[in-house]
Amino acid sequence: MHRKRPLRRRLYLLMLVAAIAAGGATLQQLRFSATAEAAPSVGQVTATPVSGEAVYQQHCLACHATDGKGSGKYPALTSDHVKKKLGTYDKAFDFISRNMPENSPGSLSEEEYKAVTKYVLSLNNVPTDFIDIQNHWAQKEISALYDKKYIDGYLDKQTDKLSFKPDQYITRAEFIRYFVKAKELFLSNSTESDMTDIGTNKEDRIYIITAVEYGLINGYPDHTFRPKNTITRAEISAILSRSEMLKSSVTANFKDIPSGYWAGDAISAVQEAHLFNGYEDGTFRPDQKMTRAEAITVIYRLLNPSL
Ligand code: HEC
Structure with a gap:
């Protein structure tokens, strides 16, 4: 590594x-x-x-x-x-x-x-190339991160074809794996975790433990991480604001973010940092899931900030 x-x-x-x-x-x-x-x-x-x-x-x-x-x-x-x-x-x-x-x-x-x-x-x-990103709106971002080996796709063992499934929702485990790789965080030496459901895939386990160690994520109070669940815009905002230590100077004014919302500060901060945009109707849609392409685009923006 x-x-x-x-x-x-x-x-x-x-x-x-x-x-x-x-x-x-x-x-x-x-x-x-x-x-x-x-x-x-x-x-x-x-x-x-x-x-x-x-x-x-x-x-x-x-x-x-x-x-x-x-x-x-x-x-x-x-x-x-x-x-x-x-x-x-x-x-x-x-x-x-x-x-x-x-x-x-x-x-x-x-x-x-x-x-x-x-x-x-x-x-x-x-x-060695994804068969399903040609002319996709996020083709450039996906290729760029794939070239650096930060992200991966799905290999169909029957046909030997590699796909990315850009429009499929990204899971918590996938996002954490890609994010930890893209940030080139030092992988944890520990394999210990009190989370009970991250043992199935050894690959995921190390990235999840690393992200916890860096303070980017917590598991759920019941000691699960639910790696296969989807991840929301608010959750990704929270991870980014922690990772980049973003602070917002003003509170973003989204119709659907009530004051005191758990990720309110994070959402203001990621918007200010131009990592996320709201929608034209004035909403942020914090509970909306993200597709793999959308999540990759956010990571790409993080790695390619304006100077
Ligand atoms: C100085 C001689 C030498 C050169 C030059 C060389 N290799 Fe090798 N390569 C070896 C030897 C010896 C092995 C077997 C040892 C091993 O697996 O570590 C090997 C093994 C490999 C393997 C693994 C094969 C297997 O069966 O596991 C790959 C892949 C490979 N080389 C690719 C390359 C590529 C690509 C280049 C050019 C960039 C290259 N090698 C240049 C000597 C060389």
């Missing part, structure tokens, strides 16, 4: 520089690019795409053979073994960037690792 940090940081800086180069207007729009059409394509500014095949030929052929076949003592990169062990983008990226070539980190750029990872996975017929 930690070893990848410098690479990510570098890319983040690069993106910032690119965003600045792209001009103030773009940055302005960025703040408000939650909704569809006006969204500028800042996430994709980074030059011409690197060819995974070219990276492979330059850096991997010394040991591995063409098209991922085995050579001598070096393993084949196309096999059921690879597919089983590294058959998701996260795992493959992690393995390749950590181990290959031997003098990493630093020998290849993050772009090159990404490209070669996709190439190796494609040799194994492993899907």
